[in-house]
Amino acid sequence: MNKFDVIIIGGGHAGVEAAYACARMGKQSCLVTNSKKDIGKMSCNPAIGGIGKSHLVREIDAMGGLMGIAADHGGIHFRVLNASKGAAVRATRSQSDRLLYASKVKSIIDSEYLLTLIEGEVTEIKISNNEAQGIRLLNGAEIDSKKVILTAGTFLNGKLFTGEEKEEGGRIGDKPSIKLADFLLSLDLKSGRLKTGTPPRIRSSSVNWKITKEQPGDNPRPTMSFITTNDVHPKQMSCFITRTNKETHEIIMKGIERSPIFSGKIEGLGPRYCPSIEDKIHRFADKESHQIFIEPEGLTSEEIYPNGISTSMPKDIQQKMVRSIAGFENAEITKFGYAVEYDFFDPRELKHTLETKKIENLFFAGQINGTTGYEEAAAQGLVAGINASLAIDEGSPWIPKRDESYIGVLVDDLVTLGTKEPYRMFTSRAEYRLLLREDNADQRLTPLAKKFGLICKERWTKFNKKMDEIGKEQERLKNYKVSLKQLNEMNSNSKAKSKSHITALDALKRPEVSYQKLCEALKIKPVRDEVAIDVVTNKKYSGYIERQKKEIKKVKKNENALIPEKINFNDIEGLSNESKQKLSVVKPRTLAHAQRIPGLTPAAISLLLVHIKKREYTKNDAL
Amino acid sequence: MPHSFSDSIVACSSPPGTGAISIVRVSGKNLTLIVKKLGVKKIDDKTSIVEQLQIKKDLNEKCVLTFFKSPNSFTGEDVLEINCHGNPLIVEMIIEKLIKLGCRRAEPGEFSMRSFLNNKISFLEAEAIDDLINATNQDQLLAASKSLSGKFEEKINEAIEDLKKLRIYVESNIDFSDEQISDDFTGFKKDLSTFIDNFKTFVLDTNSSKYLIEGVKVGITGPPNVGKSTLMNILSKEKASIVSEVHGTTRDIILRSCKIRDYEFSLYDTAGIRDQSVDPIEREGIEMAKSLLDTCDVIIEVVDPTNEDFFVNYKNPVIRVRNKSDLCNTSSKNRIDASFNNKKGISEIKDALFKALNLPLRISNISFSARSRHAELMNLCLNELESAAALSHENSLELIAENLRRASDFIGEIKSPYSSDELLGEIFSNFCIGK
Ligand SMILES: Nc1nc2c(ncn2[C@@H]2O[C@H](COP(=O)(O)OP(=O)(O)OP(=O)(O)O)[C@@H](O)[C@H]2O)c(=O)[nH]1
């Protein structure tokens, strides 16, 4: 019988990130997957990044994770979204060749000598005394470990819908692991049902490209990872844009009763933010047209992914609808779109470390916790992997903070709020958005990753060099004076009227002064973008950043107000049963945490507070 | 000592002193036992009975008892109200009797606090109740009762909703920029400025309502011997401060209240400001005066023809006056010309006070009661909105979003100010005992 430090079940995006983190932290790790071919597989649209999500990728990368690096090696199309807006909300998005992406993931996993890869179907997690101790495989073999991280959650008890047709099973072509699903459902964990959908896939040779609009990738081409350069990118491809029209909408409206969502066949709640095309047409009835991004699925793939028309309409309607769209007149559908309904476990039964509250040493990460998206899954894998490893070393856990990372926002949202629809990251979920930029993910997390032993020397050197250059550039700009005249020359409607001379660094605070123009006016050589963006943004945001920091301090007080672990929420006087229940599910660690529980009235928070104070009071009295 | 909620509390909830009837109120989780021990055989929910209560060995008092069973009472607990003859001695005896039976004296505002904690009233309602209790004139009473019926909360909710719509535009433009849901930035700017215009009116109403409820704090300052005390006496129609030709007559802070038009004003006469005073007592007075001015809603700065270049910058709005115009024949350029001895300039000063505070001359349709707490938060909210409006370019959308987020936090805090325990206790402890 083998004994590992950590067993990771599932080789998806959460699984590989978790396993890789454990191995880097020196843990004997074992990654168990149904098939080695599934490692790093992109089961849906092969895109990494995008608004909110790219922040997660950069953070995973800043902690030495593999997602950003793989996305650079597999990326065939790169674009910065929100490029015209400020640095905090700019987001890099990449389109991958799924084969290249998966093979990079596989090679990174293979290169970790502490990491063992096993092919097999897990049927059971060995649990004794509410402690996970290992796993059991279909062939009867048992593997023991100190910690188990479960990431195999793709479409538990999945039901696929295409119009009136219904099919049991996970992703089309995947065999669902029914035994494990049944086992998990027997664990007395709270579960719920969610729904998501995919668009039909189209043979690329059947698209009339001429009447679509080409959207080439950005030039210069951004990278997803901090330590790669864009010469690792393979050959690049363009995306294309087309739109739905009146006819498309009519076809859908006519057949809407035959859609499983509208006919009530699907119980799970779908995401509000990337709704199916029938949802969109139904909800935004006055919109005459919706945009569709035609995205390549890979360099050698025959298929394209029409992003924006996910649907579960019957096949005949899908066919008609697709062919009504410009460029798709003769389109050949290779796979029809479908909706899938599946189980997830209530993440409020997890600690901030992603360990389950009920079963010690068992961690959950990924879609099983109600999230959607590779990035969200990977981020959780990282958190679970790090915390499993820290726990083995008996170190204090890593609880990523909301003011430190999107990873912190993700974890805190999940364990506090739970979710009613597939959870996806957005920048608007982060109240400290201005502090959490893509470009400063390294500053926020790399020093911490260094402490955990998660990063290589190369990254640390590169990081320090960048910090050094930022410091130098700030010093340099402080030593240049800019005159009022120069400022006005940079912008004709500038209203500069204060002191006649300010430092070049302070000049950057003005919205109309760009770094480029400043360097030109001073006739100095600009530093590289990566350095300049930090210097400029910190200056432009300075007032706002100071205020956010003050806010953080204020919240910190309540964040430090610990709720005793042994508290019984049912003992709180005056609290309604509903509030007691909410508190008992989430088991908040701190007062601030309790304040974030939705539906908990301020009065309930006050009662909780009084209760804690009283406990302290009687305790001190007893002394 | 933190409040406990398991015990029963008692207090006199009618005004202290002698009156026709006094009311003693008791609230607790379960009052059955206490009622029984009082000698009452049976009392039903929401009924009143007349009962001889033995409050001292040889003293019986005929009382009217009314019982409200939890949760259908003001506090949400069992409540017993005892009406007795309005004699403070009798009231005290009844309270002492109840304490013997296991009650404790209520802290200020504890009834309201329990009511709030049991979700019987919202925070704004608790404040309105307090305003209603403390109203000393009809206008205040009317305003408070409108607030209690939810007028203020309604307006706050409206503003919150409008603000939410603006935020949805901004946030979806950031998070869904590729989906072209709404990209009409000019339209957004227009909506924002319309909202700000409406909100400003609301802020003004809140301010005047605050002054109606809390009164206006006016500080009178200036160099020595210019006529500050004379002005104080004229406005308060009293001989409150000593007037003399000696420099440095006033040293302590003198407070008088007076009614100007429909509002209550608190006037503070202070020591004359001069730098080279050697008298330590006078200097102490000057320091006190300076720090008082920071807490005033408005300041009247008086000078006379001998020191016209006296000028100080203040944090708060200021009305600058030159007194003793009878002693010179030039008129002042930027100050109100006055001669207090001849009652000249007084009505101009009154007008200026109303203008500086943005107060309507008469209370016509005040539709709610408000407090400094509300006004402060609304002003903070307005500042954020104005900063957002000043960002004219779409490339600052994330900063606009941040301003709007803070704006909505501030206005939200009006409804739920319980970010910390101290604040909660502080607010309720300003309430009266027995309420
Ligand atoms: N001629 C003239 N004298 C005035 C007028 N108003 C006040 N005085 C006189 O000015 C002197 C000072 O008046 P106060 O009111 O005591 O002055 P104050 O500013 O309070 O002085 P301190 O308390 O010493 O700072 C008194 O003798 C008043 O009678 C005015 O309008 N004309």
Ligand SMILES: [Mg+2]
């Ligand atoms: Mg005086």
